[in-house]
Each structure stands twice: as structure tokens, then as C-alpha cells.
Amino acid sequence: MLLIAATVAGMGTMATAQEQIIKIGHSGPVSGPQAHYGKDIKNGAQMAIDDLNAKGFEIGGKKVKFELIAEDDAADPKQGTAASQKLCDENVAGAVAFVNSGVAIPAAKVFHDCGIPVINGAATNPDLTKPGWDTTYRIIANDNALGAALANYTANTAKLTQVAVIDDRTAYGQGLASVYKKEAEKLGIKVVASEFTNDKATDFMAILTSIKAKKPQAIFYGGMYGQAGPMLRQMAQLGMNDVKFYGGDGICIDALTEVAAGAKTQENVVCADGGASIAKMPGGTEWKKRYDAKYPGQFQVYSPYFYDGVMLLADAMQRAGSADPKVYIPFLQKSNFSGVTSRLEFEKNGEMKNPSYTLSHFVNGKKTPLD
Template structure:
């Protein structure tokens, strides 16, 4: 080979080596139930993070003088606190730079301590129990309204708008379901609603006939259920079997999904559902409509509720990294706390405790089997 050609090849190889050394891989962790009855939520959540990472990598982000390639590390927490804390520790061991994830409050609350102890910032766009932010960990954030807001909104609608007098309450004994039910009971009771029964089940149950039969004897105007759609769907079907077709059915974001209509299999009680999401409706989100078109085109049939929040959580983390010009959590965390980020879901800014400064919520019902924001 000619010496000049050899020299040219050597220069190209050297240039490629320099380019490779100037690229840094940054891992973004996420975890949600990817198995079990809540896997449809988990797939949507993780896909929201992946969608953000795809957009970021297409942008060609440079931080600290290096081109960054973001990678997603996803773990299955199975909606179980024990498996969830093991998954959280695994993300720490994998040296993720941040975590955008977790559906269930019962998983998020113990996992938040693990992330705090290993110095990894954590943002949830789904776990709503107020206890999550109570310890005051500096790297824990929530970009969705918590149960205090949702429970109060549902209680207000039941008492002030529908003028309901007698309501039964069921919860699934999880941190999420029980916490939301307690807020509803407190706020509804303060508005003069009579809580005629308080029952509980679990987040694996499918047979609610005994509970519903007991409640039916109390002649409630409505049932409030603190839990997820995997239980709410069968519950609605069994209410029909017991002739409880005029009883309203209230719940939080855990039941407020497109999947609920499938799980209820077209039963007439679906039309009695009033549920609350912790955020604006897609149509009222700053970028919701356009974002969902892109999301559905690439991920048909995946969308449930929370993916735009996990998309925003991922983008918010990287925005803080850019402003700090560092992917080191110790360096970008102060910028994350000062965020004023215009996301798909909202303008995101935090209180000192990591909660949103301006939490929003949306009440919805089901019209012709389709989840529909009330008043839109």
C-alpha cells in the first residue's frame, strides 16, 4: 500500500477513535409492572420513557463537550413492593444517571429511599400517595397531582355536583388504593356525605360478589373504589349481576383508563363511572394532541394514561443535565430542583418537597364505552 494511503487510513482510524471517545452512554432507568394484571400500564410507562430517549438521541444531545447516547434500562417491579425494591437496587447497581418510573405508590415509597441512598434522582409520573414526598428526599419528584387533589376533586363532584347522600367505599389495601379512599372518605364526610359501608379487597382479587352483596343492602347512591382497573372491571360486571345498575362508581387514576372499558366488557355500569386523572386531559395538555399522534403512530394500541408524564420526566431530567452541562447527578440535581420546563403535559416547576407547584386534575366518565373528559 502506498505510504500516503496508509497515512490517510491511519488518520481516518484515529479520527474515528477520537469521535468514539467523545461519545458518552448515559443510562436512564425506569421500572413499572411489566408482568401481571397491571402490565398494560407498565408497558405504556416504559414506552413513554423509550419514546423520549428516541427523540433525544435523534436530536444529538451534547453535554460537557461530549455527544450523549441515552439508553433505557427497564426493570419489572410486578406492582410488588418486594420485587420493586430489588429492581430499584438493581438500577442503582447498573449506575443509571436517573430514574423516570414507577406506577404504584406501594412500590415508589420504599424505592425512593433506595434511590436517595444511592444518589440517583427519581421522578414519577404516576404514583400519587402523598407519603412519597413526605420524607423530603432532595432527589424525589412527582409531576402529577397527588391523592389529596384527586380525592378532594372526586368528593366535591359527588357531593356538590351530583348531590349524592350515601356512598360505600372499597379499597384494595395498597398504599395507593387505601390512601386515595381515605382522602375521599374524609373530604366527602366533611361535605355531609354519609359513608354507609367501608370494605376492602386486594389487588389480585376478581370475585367481589360477597362485598357487593353486603353493600347493596345499605342502598348506596355510589361506590368509591380505591384501586386499579384490573379489579374495577370485574366489579362493574358483578354490579350488573346484582342489579346495581343505578349506582354510580367513583375512582382515581388507577381505574381511569381505556383498558377499563375492555375489562368491563361493555357492561351498562361502565356509564356510571366517574374517575379522576392527576393532570390535564390530552386535549388540554400544551402538547398532548400532537404528541399522542406521534406516539400512537409508533406504538399502536399501547397508550393507557401515564406515558406522556414519563416522557416529560425523561425530558425534564435531560433538560437539567443540559443546564448543568453535566450528567453527574450531584451536579445536575440542583438544576432539576429549579426546573421551569415546558413539557407535553404542563409547565413543570417544583415546590421545595418535590411536588408540583400547580397540580392539575381531570374528571372523566365513559360515553359510548369511551373515556371522555367531563365538560369537553
């Protein structure tokens, strides 16, 4: 999560008499099985900060300097809320934050209580914006859009009639699986099995054996790539090579190839990301070239959203003429910002207006958009 910690007048130090320091904090899973995501979003944040500093950004007619303060939440809600409180205590002025819904939802409450806005570019559980706080914003499609898109694909493109559903019991995985199951049943698909595991598991043989006996044409998994990879390997071991495998943005990552260890079943994966593919983003292609030059081989999914999140906060501050959240939040609510990912505008509850999504599959081990 990126946090913009701005030192407003009387609250912090100045780099020079004219230059105000605006600290941008970051919290993401840079350790543990989701570290690919954490490193990617941190890179996106740092890239935005470097770009802002390079062009001599001004707020209220005065030059400011941005600085990244990084935290590791390890995809753990307790660690994430502790990191958020720490950043609040340091008088941060805003946040662009979190990969995981299970971390983002309780952390949003922390920032709301501190009066600090949080922009999220990865967590997709609809509950994140349910309170309607003026401090919580999302710039990516939520699970209602992703689950419905995958259910529609299952019924109308793949034309399957029987599926099994597994979730990892996290806020993200369970929420996404619930949306998919509900939408699939509406479309006439029979859910022959509903199972659950956890986000630390690696052995799925018992669940898969039970599911195999019920002859599904596809398995939908609500969870992350760290579990989807072993699941795909074990499906291959059980001879489930004709069973399709669907999931959300948690599995929609090139690193799935690595953790699946080249299992043939990976060829059956279709996954959904919130947002357009890089090639269809307004500034995606050129931005990706710069990212790859700066961070070779590290791109995953969310870095352009975290880049845009920092830029969006900076834009609101500039329009308000202040880095004080009390002053710039009303300007953030009325954003109409042309970002790398899309044009960013918000509904009253902090959800993005007109979010898009992308369905992908894997070709020669690389995530590739279907359209």
C-alpha cells in the same frame, strides 16, 4: 420507572471518544394485571430517548447517547425495590419511575440512599414526598387533589348524599379512599359502608351484597382497573345498575372496558386523573399523534408524563453541564421546564407546583373527559 443511568467520567464506557453513554433504566408492571400501564410508560420513556438521540443532545458541550434499560416490577414492592437496587448498582444517574405507590414509596428510599434522583409520573400517594428528600420528585397531582376533586363532584355536581367506600389495602388504594372519605364527610355526605378487599381479588359478591343492603347512591373504589372491572360486572349481576361508581387514576383507563366485559354499570363510572387531558396539555395533541404512529393502540394514561420525566432529567443535566447527580440535582430542584404535559416546577418537598386534574367518564367504551 425510568432510570437515567449516566456513566460519568471514569464510571463507564464511551460509545466513541466524544460520545458519552447515558443509560435510562425503566421499571414498571409490564407483566401481570397492570401490564397495560407498564407497556404505556415504557413506550413514553423510549419515545423520549429516541427524540433526544435524534437531535444530537449535548451535555457540557459533548454529544451524548441515551439508552433504555428496562425492568419489570410486576406492581410488586419487593420486585420493585430489587430492580431499583440493581439499577443503583449499575451506577444509574437518575430515575423516572413507577406506576404504583406501594412500589414507589420503598423504592424512593433505595434511590435516596444511592443519591439518585427519581421523577414519578404516576404514583399518587402523598407519602411519597413526605420525607422531603432532594432525590424524589412528582410531576402529577397527588391523591389529596384527586380525592378532594371526586368528593366535590359527588356532593356538588352529582348531588349525592349516601356513598359506600371500598379499598384494596395497597398504599395507593387505601390512601386515595381515605382522602375521599374524609373530604366527602366534610361536605355532608354519609358514608354508609367502608369495606376492603385486596389487589389480587376477583370475587366481590359478598362485599357488594352487604353494601347493596345499605342503599348507597355510589360506590367509591380505591384501587386498580383489574379489580374495578370484575366489580362492575358483579354489580350488574346484583341489579345495582343505578349505583354510580367513582375512583382515581387506577381505574381511569380504556382497558377498564375490556375487564368490565361491557357491563352496563360502566356507564356509571366517573374517575379522576392527575394532570390535564391530552387535548388541554400544551403539547398533548401533536405528541399523541406521534405516539399513536409509533405505538398504535397502546396509549393509556401515563406515557406523556414518563416522556416528560426523561426530558426533564436531560434538561437538568444539560443546564448543569454534567450527568453526575451530585452536580445536576440542584438544577433539577430549580427546574422551569416546558413539557408536553405542563410547565414543570417543584415545591421544596419535590411536589409539582400547581398540578391539574381531569374528571372523565366512559362513552361507548372510551374514557372521555367530562369538561
